[in-house]
Amino acid sequence: MFSFHNGTNNKIIMTDKNPRPPNSLDSNFTNQPLELPEYFKFDDDQWPDDEPEPFVFEHVVNQENQQANKFVGDFGGSGSYLEGSSSNDVSSEREKKEVTDKVAFKTQSEVEILDDGFKWRKYGKKMVKNSPNPRNYYRCSVDGCQVKKRVERDVNDPSYVITTYVGTHTHPGPFTRIFKICGVTLSMKRD
DNA sequence: CGCATTTGACCGGCGC
């Protein structure tokens, strides 16, 4: 259990140890185990429950890893959630210059503005199909930093907020503790 | 005054 800087009762809950990707996924996923729950378990051990610690995520490195990152989670067994770009070797896709880092996770939260330690500027809001809830688009406020994130409520369980980070911060973040999610290195820290 | 947010317009990819 964790809480965000401004959070009350904001908990990341990922209980399924072996989430299964949806059938429509490409075969790469089936070979790649989901490591995220393990790392969160690590942090649970690190910090006692009665002492909720503020934290944030930060993309740190992914440059040596050529393939696009993927993240698949089945949270709580009540439906699957997929984020990530396919790394098919279609020639047209090779044209793209940047390999985007993408990580998504889901938190149980009453508020949608989760303070993760970075400064964000909202730049869009859309209603997405098959969901009554809007999707909000944010960009990192730091000049020159291209990192974006999307925030939306879970369709199946509105008590959850799905946050998706895209990109790597070009500036140092305020956090030091390092861990990995499916090849993407993140960092977090107490404040 | 200098920022952030709001919100409809705009755009590009994709499927038909």
Next chain:
DNA sequence: GCGCCGGTCAAATGCG
């Protein structure tokens, strides 16, 4: 080509 859909732009507006 056309319309849908997800993502972004930008002018107006709000706020400290």
